[in-house]
Amino acid sequence: MNDLIHHMVSAGPRPVAPFSHAVEAGGFVFITGQMPTDPANPDAPLPEGIEAQTRRVVDNLQIVLGGVGLTLDHVTMARIYLTQFERDYAALNSLWPSFFPSGKLPARTTVGVTALAVGALVEIDLVARKA
Known part of the structure; x- marks a missing residue:
């Protein structure tokens, strides 16, 4: 029996590839990796710099989470992909805790990659658990 629930969040960012914004399975919700695009103006230039792009990505993740009745408090795991790992890793680490309650950071993996969609x-991307 297929207990998967696929979600496309109407207020969510325009997909840059064929995917669901989120898929529920066995009490967990898998949130597709989000880009730093503006859902209200998806063709606008991306924000400048790692901090601004990270904030936009987290805003987009919150939109998708909200569309399935969750918040960042439900996040159990995050995977972060950086195109300029050595340059941006410290700045990301400084900003990351501000998105979560003190002492309640999700598990996390950060990976350097050669390129990402939309430059x-x-x-x-996130894994969250429904309470």
Whole structure:
């Protein structure tokens, strides 16, 4: 029996590839990696710099989470992809804790990659658990 639930969040960012914004399976929700695009103006230039792009990505993740009734408090795991790992890793680490309650950071993997869609500096995907 297929207990998967596929979600496309109407307020969510325009997909840059064929995917669902989120898929529920066995009490977990898998959120597709989000880019630093503006859902209200998807063709606008990307924000400048790793901090601004990370904030936009997290805003987009919150839109998708909200569309399935969740918040960042439900996140169990994050995977972060950086195109300029050595340059941007420290700045990302300084900013990352500001998105979560103190002492409640999700598990995380950060990977350096050669390129991301739309020329982004950062992409983040999440695993969340429904309470």
